[in-house]
Amino acid sequence: MAGSNEEGGPRRSTRIAARPQSASDADKQKPEPKATKPKEAKSDKKPAAKAATTDSKPAENGKPVADAEETKAAPKRKAKDSVDPKTSDAAPEGNVAEGAGAKKPKTTVNVLKVGDTVPQDLTVEDQDGKQHKVIDLVKSTGAVFFMYPKANTPGCTNQAKGFKENYEEFKKGGYAVYGLSADSPKAQTSWKNKLDLPYTLLCDPEYHVIKAFGAYADPKKIVRSHVVVGKGGKLVETQIHVSPAASVTEACAFVKKAVK
Template structure:
C-alpha cells in the first residue's frame, strides 16, 4: 500500500494568554506635558489696572480742577465787579475802567476831574427812544459845554455798536460801554438784565448831585440842563 500522505499544516501560532497580550500591547501615548507659563498674579494685574485707572482719573481730575479754577476765577472777578458800592447823592464816581466807543480804556473816576459830568443811560443803542434821548443831548451839547459840563452816554452796548450809532446820528460826545452793567448797577439803573433810561449829574470833582431814574427820552436832556442852570 502506498504510504499515507501527510497534510502539512502551518504550525499553529502559540496562543498567548490574555495577560501576556495585555502586557505586550503598546501603552497609549500620553501627550507630553508642556511647561506651564506662570501667569501674572491676579493681584498684580489688578493693581496695574487700578493704577492705569487712577492715572486716567488723575488726568481727568486735573483737567476738571483747571476748569474749576477758571470758573472760580471768573466767578471771583464777577463777584468783585458786582460788589461795586452803590452810588447815591453825595457819593463820588468809582475807580473803574470801562471802554469807550473807540474800544479804548477810560478811568471812570477821572471823568469829572476837570469838569462836571452828565452820564445819561440808554437801554439799547440805535432804538427809537434811545435815539430821541441821545439826539436831545446832541442838540443841547453846546449848552452843556458852555456851562463847563461834559456829556457821556452810558449803555451795555459794545463799542462797535456804539460807534455805528454815533456816526449815524452824529453824536458829538463819547459813549461808554458797560456790557456787564457794573457801573449801571452801582448807579441803581439795572433791572432784570436791562438798563433803565436815566441820567446822573456829577459836579466837578466827581460828586453825584442829581439823578433821574427813570426818565422819559425827551425829558432827560431838558431836565439835566435845567438843573445845571439852576446851580449857577
C-alpha cells in the same frame, strides 16, 4: 545525564517562556504612560499660560523676572482700587473745577447815592474800544451820564439829539456829556456817526456802571435815566426813569443852577 537533561530542559523552557512573558508585559505597560500623558497635558495647559512668561525669562541678579502681563495688570488694579483723594490730581466728585462750562462769579455792584464818590475800580469802554476808569473821566471836569435802553431806537434817538442840541451849554458849565448803554462799540459808533453826536458813547455790556448809577432793572434792562457827577468824582444828582425830553431839560437845568 538523561535526568539532568530532563531537569535542565524544563529550566530552559521556563526561562525561555519567562522572557517573552516579560516582553509582552512590557508591551502591555507601554500604553499606560500614553494614556496618562494627555491627562497631564490637559492639566498643564492652564498653569502653563501663567508660568510661560516667568519661566521663559532668565533671572536677573539671582531674582526671577516678573511676568510682563502681571506687571502691567498690577498698576491698573492699584490705580483703580487705591486712589488717595489727598494726593490725587483729579477733582473730587461734586466739586466741579473751574473751566470750560463753569459759571462766572457774579460781580456785586453797590448803587451809588448822592454824595458818594465813584469807585476807583469802576471801568467802562468807549465806542472805539478803549477802556476808561470812570473816575478818570471826572478827574478834571464834571460830567453828565445819560443812560438809554438801546442805540438807534426812536426814544433813545430823541434823548441823544436833545443832549447834542444843548451840548455847548453843558460844556460852558464845565460838564462833559457821555451816553451810556449796553450796546457794542460797533453799534455805538454807527449810531454816533449817523447822528453826528459831538460827545462820547460808552459801552457797558456787563451793566457794572449802569448798576452803580441805579439805572438797571432785571432782567438785563436799562431804565432811561441820567446822573450828574461833579469834578473829582462825587455824585451830585440822579434822575431815574425819566422821559427822553425830561432827561435833557432836567440835566441842563441842574448844570445851569450849579454854575450860579
